[in-house]
Amino acid sequence: xxxxxxxxxxxxxxxxxxxxxxxxxxxxxxxxxxxxxxxxxxxxxxxxxxxxxxxxxxxxxxxxxxxxxxxxxxxxxxxxxxxxxxxxxxxxxxxxxxxxxxxxxxxxxxxxxxxxxxxxxxxxxxxxxxxxxxxxxxxxxxxxxxxxxxxxxxxxxxxxxxxxxxxxxxxxxxxxxxxxxxxxxxxxxxxxxxxxxxxxxxxxxxxxxxxxxxxxxxxxxxxxxxxxxxxxxxxxxxxxxxxxxxxxxxxxxxxxxxxxxxxxxxxxxxxxxxxxxxxx
Amino acid sequence: xxxxxxxxxxxxxxxxxxxxxxxxxxxxxxxxxxxxxxxxxxxxxxxxxxxxxxxxxxxxxxxxxxxxxxxxxxxxxxxxxxxxxxxxxxxxxxxxxxxxxxxxxxxxxxxxxxxxxxxxxxxxxxxxxxxxxxxxxxxxxxxxxxxxxxxxxxxxxxxxxxxxxxxxxxxxxxxxxxxxxxxxxxxxxxxxxxxxxxxxxxxxxxxxxxxxxxxxxxxxxxxxxxxxxxxxxxxxxxxxxxxxxxxxxxxxxxxxxxxxxxxxxxxxxxxxxxxxxxxxxxx
Numbered sequence: 001x002x003x004x005x006x007x008x009x010x011x012x013x014x015x016x017x018x019x020x021x022x023x024x025x026x027x028x029x030x031x032x033x034x035x036x037x038x039x040x041x042x043x044x045x046x047x048x049x050x051x052x053x054x055x056x057x058x059x060x061x062x063x064x065x066x067x068x069x070x071x072x073x074x075x076x077x078x079x080x081x082x083x084x085x086x087x088x089x090x091x092x093x094x095x096x097x098x099x100x101x102x103x104x105x106x107x108x109x110x111x112x113x114x115x116x117x118x119x120x121x122x123x124x125x126x127x128x129x130x131x132x133x134x135x136x137x138x139x140x141x142x143x144x145x146x147x148x149x150x151x152x153x154x155x156x157x158x159x160x161x162x163x164x165x166x167x168x169x170x171x172x173x174x175x176x177x178x179x180x181x182x183x184x185x186x187x188x189x190x191x192x193x194x195x196x197x198x199x200x201x202x203x204x205x206x207x208x209x210x211x212x213x214x215x216x217x218x219x220x221x222x223x224x225x226x227x228x229x230x231x232x233x234x235x236x237x238x239x240x241x242x243x244x245x246x247x248x249x250x251x252x253x254x255x256x257x258x259x260x261x262x263x264x265x266x267x268x269x270x271x272x273x274x275x276x277x278x279x280x
Numbered sequence: 281x282x283x284x285x286x287x288x289x290x291x292x293x294x295x296x297x298x299x300x301x302x303x304x305x306x307x308x309x310x311x312x313x314x315x316x317x318x319x320x321x322x323x324x325x326x327x328x329x330x331x332x333x334x335x336x337x338x339x340x341x342x343x344x345x346x347x348x349x350x351x352x353x354x355x356x357x358x359x360x361x362x363x364x365x366x367x368x369x370x371x372x373x374x375x376x377x378x379x380x381x382x383x384x385x386x387x388x389x390x391x392x393x394x395x396x397x398x399x400x401x402x403x404x405x406x407x408x409x410x411x412x413x414x415x416x417x418x419x420x421x422x423x424x425x426x427x428x429x430x431x432x433x434x435x436x437x438x439x440x441x442x443x444x445x446x447x448x449x450x451x452x453x454x455x456x457x458x459x460x461x462x463x464x465x466x467x468x469x470x471x472x473x474x475x476x477x478x479x480x481x482x483x484x485x486x487x488x489x490x491x492x493x494x495x496x497x498x499x500x501x502x503x504x505x506x507x508x509x510x511x512x513x514x515x516x517x518x519x520x521x522x523x524x525x526x527x528x529x530x531x532x533x534x535x536x537x538x539x540x541x542x543x544x545x546x547x548x549x550x551x552x553x554x555x556x557x558x559x560x561x562x563x
Contacts, residue, residue: 050301058298067302069550074309076542078486080513081535084520085312088319088528129308136305160291182393189395191489192517216397216489223401223493239401243394250393254386 003234011237017202019222024234026241028202032212033242036120036194037187039208040127045180048132049169052139052179057151057165068140075133083196086126091117091197094125098209113210116199121208123198127187135183142175142260143168178256185249189242191216215242313539320536323529333499333515339526343534345501346515349416352503353495353511354485356420361427362477368428369435369473370461376440385436388429399425400490408494416509419495423487427480434476438469475552482545486538488513512538 003011003024014025055067095117105111113119146168154164169176199211200221215238226232331342368384375381399422407418442465450460466473488511491497496508497518512534519531 046297047301047304050298051305054298054302058295069546070309071302071305073543073546074305076482076486076546077309077312078488078513078535078538078542080486080488080516080520081312081316081539084516084531084535085315087520088532089311089315129305132305160287162291162294163287165294185393189393189397191395191397192513196517196520216395219397219401220489220492223404224496236401236405239398243398246393246395246398247390250390251386253393254389 001233001237002230003237006230011234012241015202015204017218019226019231022228022230024230026215026234026238028204029213029215029218029238030241031204032120032198032202032214033188033216035206035212036123036127036198036214037184039120039124040131040187041180041184043124043128044131044135044183047128048135048179048183049139049176051132051136052143053165053169055136056140056143057168058161068137071133071136073133074129075137079130079190079192082126082130082193086122086193086197090126091122094119094122110206110208113205113207115209116211118197118199119207119209119211120198123194123212123214124208126193126197127190130190130193131183131187134186135179138179138182138257139176142172142179142257145175145260146171172260174256175260178253178260181249181253181256185246185253188249189216189246191220195220215239316532316535316539319529319532320534320539323533324536328530328533332501336524341530343510343512343515343530343537345498346510346512346534347537348501348503349495349498349510350485350512352416352505352509353419353423353491354481356416356505357423357427357484358477358481359420359424361424361431361480365428365431365477365480366435366466366473368432369439370466372432372436373439374457374461385433388432391425392429392433395489396426396487397489397492400492400494403490403494413506414494414496414508416495416505416507419491419509419511422490422494423484426487426490427484430480430483431473431477434479435469435473438472438476439465441472442468471552472556475549475556478545479549482542485541486513488517492517 007014007024011024011026012030013027014023015027016023016025017028018024051067051071055064055071059067095115098115098117098121101111101115150168150171151164154167159167194214195217198214198217200213200217201211202213202218203210205212219235219239219242223232223235226235327340328342329347330344331340332345333343334341368388372381372385372388403418403422403425407421408414446468447460447465450464451457455463491511491514495511495514497514498508498510500510502509516531516534516538519527519534522528
């Protein structure tokens with residue numbers, strides 16, 4: 001590929017993206033992808049785990065099926081619809097939040113930047129909503145595979161609900177990490193909804209309000225316009241790296257989730273329940 | 281050991297948070313559906329379904345080209361994804377536990393996680409670049425690649441559920457393995473597999489990213505396989521980021537059509553699986 005020949009590894013260190021003069025640095029896209037995905041995970045993970053726990057452990061059984069259906073509906077809504085909703089509904093709301101923020105807070109780097117509405121915050125919020133169903137449905141499956149004796153044992157030792165469930169969570173920790181990583185893989189590759197609200201401006205900044213760019217978004221935006229070979233190859237290289245990264249994240253998450261499946265309750269696991277409850 | 285009151289409070293807070301997170305997730309869902317239905321219905325009329333896009337500045341027009349385009353692209357994708365998907369599902373179910381079946385399952389799951397934009401780039405490389413032509417065929421190929429893992433995994437899961445006595449009965453009567461699978465096991469699982477295919481169709485109909493530079497999009501009505509073709513999703517995208525009020529209205533209408541397709545398919549699948557479960561329990 002031309003971009004590898006010409007720039008080598010400095011392609012991923014450069015922060016100047018200038019197709020006109022043929023200078024390509026992809027750091028802003030890498031940054032934007034990682035920053036938006038990690039922010040999204042930080043928001044979605046507690047919520048998704050909360051949903052999984054509520055559905056599998058707490059809610060009355062009659063409510064279970066409808067709740068599963070509704071949360072999975074979140075995954076079924078096309079990302080273009082999320083994006084449309086993002087542009088016309090979420091972005092104005094985020095903008096008025098940004099405008100309303102007191103000046104003293106605006107001094108903090110993550111709240112600096114013009115209150116445009118489009119930018120990292122909107123992208124992370126929309127990504128978080130889109131990732132929730134994936135994480136929560138896998139986490140639910142994983143929790144289901146925790147032997148019932150695990151909980152009964154905890155309750156028998158006098159554990160509260162929280163203590164019993166955290167023992168189950170601890171038992172299922174590999175699978176839970178797998179579920180979170182699966183969501184991470186989704187967030188890394190999400191294209192349409194993100195490109196519609198993130199502002200598509202390549203820059204490396206921690207500001208939540210600043211418009212930024214992601215790897216998937218730059219491909220979606222510029223691929224058709226990439227006139228010369230170098231430009232096209234630079235975009236394809238970004239696609240290749242995105243592919244490899246999501247492949248690794250997905251493969252790892254699948255291995256973690258699968259390692260949960262053929263389990264037997266071991267003496268060690270039983271001992272952990274006792275230990276956890278005693279510690280609580 | 282901390283005090284009982286403290287432990288009970290923590291536990292209660294935990295349960296409350298857990299319930300609250302369900303609400304947190306359902307609020308955006310409700311908002312999205314509310315806006316899509318509310319704004320979409322205002323723009324939805326007969327012209328939307330029958331007309332083609334008007335030139336910039338003229339009010340009106342519709343998305344008939346995009347609706348037909350989406351149907352064609354999804355149809356093209358299914359034409360090769362359904363056979364491949366079902367057959368690989370059969371393989372995974374029949375050779376359950378073997379190394380190659382696990383490898384295929386792993387590949388299918390990983391393919392399912394590949395970002396759709398990357399699939400677009402891949403198909404651009406194999407089906408657009410060599411012919412120097414964006415086409416409906418390339419778009420269909422991209423959608424088909426995304427459908428394969430979904431269909432394969434659903435087929436596998438449903439085939440495993442078919443009681444092994446049925447398979448054994450067929451084999452005992454002297455059927456070959458292939459005959460047992462295709463005349464006994466597959467038909468028994470057929471309703472479930474059809475449901476899985478419907479869900480895959482719904483998901484794929486809403487894809488935008490893989491079509492951006494394969495099927496490209498088209499302002500005109502066409503059914504040619506070798507020409508760029510419009511699709512609802514790409515059209516909604518183009519209209520959403522345009523500066524025209526009337527196009528925004530139509531984007532909402534397009535989104536409503538997309539969401540209706542997804543909702544109807546999901547509800548259909550839900551009812552169908554409910555039925556299957558009841559049949560499996562024998563009630």
